Structure formats: C-alpha cells, structure tokens
Amino acid sequence: MLSIYNTLTGKNEPFESLVPKIVRMYACGVTVYDYCHIGHARSALVFDVIRRYLEFTGYQVEFVKNFTDVDDKIIKRANERGVSCDAITAEFIEAYYQDMGRLGIRRATIEPKATEHMAEIIELVQTLIQKGLAYEVAGDVYFQVEKYQPYGSLSKRKLEDLQAGARVEVDERKRHPMDFALWKSSKQGEPSWESPWGPGRPGWHIECSAMSIKHLGETFDIHGGGMDLIFPHHENEIAQSCGATGKEFVRYWIHNGFVQVNQEKMSKSLGNFFAIREIFEKSRWPEAETGEMLRYFLLGTHYRSPLDFSDHSLLEAKNALNGFYDLFTRLKESEDRGTGDKELMPAIERCKVAFREAMDDDFNTSVAIAELQRLKSDVNKLLSQGLSTEARRIAREEFRSLGNCLGLFQLDKWQFSQVPVGQTADLSPASPIIMRQKVMMIDQVEEADTPQPMLSAAKPKSEFSDTQVQLKVDERNEARKQKDFKKADEIRRFLSSHGIVIEDKPDGTSRWKR
C-alpha cells in the first residue's frame, strides 16, 4: 500500500485515489524565460518518477504540468531582446523539452499554457468577486485573504505572523497586506487580454487554479512542486480554488527539496546554479549516459531532502552505474551452464517485493536503488555459477522493468566516450565535466570567477573508433596466444592511457570498454 507524505497534514498518509485505478495529478511547471537548472530537473524528475511508479502499480495517470507563459520576467526578457513575449516563451519551451528529454523525463498527459486559458481564468476571478472573496481596485483584482478563513493552513502560518515578517512595502490599495493579485491591469506594451476590469493579465497563482480545475476537475489527487512553492504559490492556489468551488481542492500535496551547491540553495539570485544544458555540453560522456548519471544522482537521495550537486557526486553516480552495466554486458555474453538458474527467480522475487516496499514508502528511491544493488550482487554470484541464456535474459529484463520506474537501465550499451570516426588519438588533457563553479544564465553578467575544474579525477576521453580499438584488442590477443606478454601488456597500457579498459574473458577473447 502506497503512502505519501502530505505537506498539508505533515504526515505520511495511505494513498487512495479519488477514482479507483485513476490518479489525477498536477505539477507546477516552469516560467519559460530562461534555461532550466538542475533544481528544475529534480522537481520534474520527482514527478516523473511518481507518475512512472503509479503507472507501474497499475494506475492510469492523468498528469498535467503547466507552462507559465505570461509573467513579469518574460516581459522583461522580451523587452531586453526587443522581441515578442511569444518568441521568448516559444524558445524556452523548446529548450525545456530538449533539456528534460535528455534526462529521460516523459511529457505530461496535458501541458497547458496560461495564455491559452484566459477565459477560464477570467471566469474564476469573476466567481471569486461574486463570492465576496476578491475585490477590484482600478483594473486590478485582489484576493482578500481575510475572507478565506483557512488561509495559511498549507504553509502552517498565521496571517499575523506573515504580516509581521513582511519584507515588502505594502500596496496601500490592498485591504490586507497579504492580499494577492488575481488580475493585473496591463501597462503600455505589455501583453494584455480583455476582461471585465479592462485590459490586463492574470496574476501568477490563478492560472494554476484555472488550469488544474479545467483539466483535472475541482478536486483531484496530487499536486506538487518545489518546496519554495508552498508559500505563497500553493497557499494562494488553495485559497482561490477552494474559495471558488467550496470543495476540497487537492488531496495530497507533495513538495520536493532543493538542489544545493556547497550547502546553499541553488538559485538565480545567488548565481550558483548549473543549467542542465551546460552539464550536458561539458560532460565528457555521451548524452544518454550523462542523463542516466544525473538521474541516478538525483534519485539517490529521498525527494524531500536537500541534496548537494557536485562533480564528485556525479562521478559517484557514474561509478555505481558502471557496476550495473558491467553486469548487463556479461548477461549478454554466451556461456551456457544453468547451474544457478533455480536461484534466480527467488532472488528476483525478493527484489521486486523490497523494491515496491521502498517505493510504497513515500517514494523512497534511495532504498529502491539499494535493493537493485542487492539484486545486482545476487545475479553476479549466480552468474559465476552459470546462468542459461534464458535466465540471463530474464535477469536483464527485470532490471529493465524495475529500472523503468526510475528511468534507469534502459540503455543497450553503456559507453563513456563519443567516437569521432577517423580521428587520430592524442593525449589531450582531460577536460573537466564542469568548467566553472558558476554557470551564467543569459541574463547574468560574467564574473571573474576562477575556473575550477571539477572532474579532475576522470580519465581522458578516448578518441579511437570502435574499429580501431577492436583492431588493437585483436592484435593483443594474437600476441597473448603467442605468449608474447610483453607486447600484450604494451597494447593494454597504450589503450589504458586512452581511457580504454580491457577485460580478458576465460575463452581467450576480450571485452573492452571506454
């Protein structure tokens, strides 16, 4: 039985969907005005995994993830560049798909945009005004927090406490300092839509209420996002939605922890973030492998805990994955004793049960991965006893199937280097995966940071083609056959210096990897 930690109640609760066999979930997406960083990746990944696991356990999942495509930051960016807001949002939605695609994050069932839901938004605002929960001031509409009694229940805050800590100057036109905008009248040159209050655009929070209600209904199962959205975003969503419908809005609120750098939250304002694309571009490994390394790293920690991003953690993820893919490689090789066969299924069963138990416990991916490690170890032992072709196929399939919940183990071949065909090898120095401590987004001014190579321990990238390597390997095995071990070792050393590792098999042939 799946249980989920609910931010609203602060407790683990058994999960029961509103409609049997169907889960309706909504995740707050991104404001599309810049490239995504790993923090965005974590959030997207957490909900991707939740969705995958729910499907794995037999639910049909209706998953909505929005794009915020009308916003101050978008307008600002468009003005800076002298282009339309549409051009900005189109560019960064495209970039979003590219970045998230490289991480193996599946698209949601529905990915609505705020600009395409103006009618629903306006209608919702009207309802709130009619119900006396919102008021208009000169073309702006505000939600009146004092009129919504449970306000603060998600973030566990009292209105008085919020006021006391308010760091922002108060708009005198508001009836209460914490009242927030549902509709903003537009200034010159800003995108605007006709409304009963004149031309304007929606406030940030209202779009999610409008879109989630439209696509998932007035009450749905799961809603989530990063922890920083708890207040004010989700608090306000609850006020708007429950205020308008009079019904329960969301049954389980899920919030993921932050990605940090050097123990600090990674954020735009601190300038200490890593853009997803920069990591891919600077990675010495191929895209698919890099994506899997990132996933493994991000899922190695429970989703509600903070986790520190560094080259070192990425390298650890890679080393851990090596173990799995080394096994998968051996599972593909022929060798047909079936001595260990009868013990395989019990081992797999044990793993399946433990894996589900872990995931059922508030999506404990960390433990789930540990269980896969245990199975890896079990299968390794059985393999040395001998597994039949069929048994090896079953074992590989099991890793693929359980791994699919986490988006891991789907690659056929795990390799560490791209192979530019026809290039000659030279001993170019290792290029670090991440060149700079800080990655500048396009709106950041370059700072004179000392470049800090972060992956110095990695091996140099190989520049041989597969065929070139195979020729060398064949040559070495010929030498071994002749007992010319001096030559054989020379070849091994040569390839090793180019990041290629040879593993001799008992039958006199060798496998190699980069």
Added chain:
RNA sequence: GGCGCCGUACCCAAGUGGUUAAGGGAGCAGUCUGCAAAACUGCGAUGCAGCGGUUCGACCCCGCUCGGCGCCUCCA
C-alpha cells in the same frame, strides 16, 4: 521577529523506541588472472553533532547547546 528543516563511517546516503545501524562510492587485504580488469570474499561507525531528560531500553521521543540551511519577496 515568525514558521520550519538538517547534522549517521573518508565521501554519498537509508533507517528503527529493543535482533549484527541498509546500500553505494573510495580505500586496504585475499581469491581468480600470464599480468590485469571485472566479479567474489574479508576489513571499516561499541556508535548515529554535544549535553541533559523520559523509558526496563533511544540514533530514533522531549528540552537545551553548538553548527549548517530553508521559507516568510520572484524562485523547482
């Protein structure tokens, strides 16, 4: 000022009021190997920031202290 989180071995990281405190990475030793690599085996916290308290018993509950962080403003 208000609300809240975290501190587990060299590193990452689970976890439970009471069997030997998961798992991974790195390291060391051994088996295997022509040599390696991989795999396998063994080694590694008598202790879970510190100090008190509750309890028959706490790393897990409570309090205090130290250290780190987050939200209260756009933020995944």
